[in-house]
Amino acid sequence: MAEIAALPIEAEAGRERYRALARRKLLILAAMTAALCLSFAVDLAWGPARYSLGEVIAALVNPSSVSAQVRAVVWDIRMPVAVMAIVVGAALSVAGAQMQTILANPLASPFTLGISAAASFGAALAIVTSVSIIPVAASLLVPVNAFIMALIATLFIHFVSQMRGVTVQTVVLLGIALVFTFNALLAFLQYLATEQALSAVVFWTMGSLTKATWPKIGMTLAVLLIALPLFARNAWALTAIRLGEDKAASFGVNVRRIRLETMLIVSLLAAVPVSFVGTIGFVGLVGPHIARMILGEDQRFFLPGSVLSGALLLSLTSIVSKSIIPGVVFPIGIITALVGVPFFFSLILSNRSRSW
């Protein structure tokens, strides 16, 4: 066995190959960004009135060059929904990615661990009883209640997962228990609700981007813009945590601090979009898995990859939701669930495949 000789010596093979793989990953990220731009443009063009991509681009770049009708449809009607799809998809996907990282659990996501169910219950509480968990303006009652319940659920999962002897399986079972609990509470509220409130609750829990407004987009985007730099700063540490707690600690990572910090940010990332658009399941599960499969788990690539895959997934779903029945926009949560469930099954059945 040779000494580790003084630098520099040949051994170019590993170095070159690593550089080549890193370049390939950057190319993949660039391709995903391009796909997202295209999907966004199609999302704007698609609907009861169909425009060509040329018209959409003209409306975006030079609004005065298109008719008032095109301008109104693209900018005022479709734009908030299309942007919300991207922002919410990105937020949920990153939330799922970091939950999976921190909890060392491939099945972790805001939806599977009951955070969405908690938010639904919070929202229903506001819609049916007008009971506010903390005092806020009536117009904010639904999102604030949803947010607080989601936050409570996230922190509950975090602290239980920190207890001694708690395994990966325990946390998933706990998540299932949370889903059942909040669904039961939700059913109870629905039973008590007036017909009008009931339909509002049902629509809310379905998850729909049509509730998008610019302030909601702004808040979700703000959370994302706070979260991403913090995660980026911890990129090496978060990647190390996937090698196991002991290993990460041996590299000088303060595992406890990173975990708590990450979980707090994740609770914001998961709760804010859910409180605005309702339950949109499986994006937070599928998004990170797609990113992991094509980019690996080096957070320098995995993190932007999760942002892009989640955004792209929900943007494409938004197009699909307008295409099933012409003139009808399906609640997007229904479609993500239909697509997500088979994926969820395949994850469980494949157990520990390359994708985890």
Place this chain on the structure above:
Amino acid sequence: MVALQLQSVGAYHGRRLFVEDVTTPVMKAGEVVAVIGPNAAGKSTLFKRITGLLKGPGNIVIDGAKTKNAITYMPQDTSANAVLTVYESILLARKQGQSWAVGDRDLIFIDEIMKALNISSIAFRDLGALSGGQRQLVSIAQALSREPEIILMDEPTSALDLHRQVEVLDFMQRQARSKGMIVMIAIHDINQALRFADKVLVIANGRMRACGNPRDVVTVDMLRDVYKVHARIEKCSMDHDHVIVDGTAH
């Protein structure tokens, strides 16, 4: 040159004082120190205490260290299912606390370590696809990539075949000498400890039994008291001391 000394060091595991009162002579740069003792004696706990991962009484005196993070701890082998290649896993060990940018110097260093440990051929394999022995070699590479001045290795050879065991211990001994590193190795094979260590620290039930020159520390009496075995210590044809175990003592 770095030097390490433990003064009445203890370690808490939860609320319990799991290791107490470990005092060593000064360990100097270039030395290999074997830490031996029965299962659950407190070897890993002591290492974690020295690294700062556990709290406890006593002083850990480090003199002459060039950097703040002079100590690297290599934990016992654990399997990881992260979707990372061997190369990436070594890189991330090296880059902790640093920027995203990966320089040529980082990559050249990693290439050299992998070559030295003879694992260049598995550089781009997934961690999940490695055998136990390969995982252990990768762990060693991860620890060395941090350019430690003091390295604490928790049973680094337990999954290796005979050839690799000797190769790795010999390599670490030469690393210690050439880089002026202090290498502490928790190890079960007392004959390997006798062969490669400059000092041996014996720990049992969380207490230090002895620490010093291998020939003074590894005795028939110690083996009976600490390991509950009847043993002889004889010289082989190469003039090395060897422990031969005849049976258990009760």
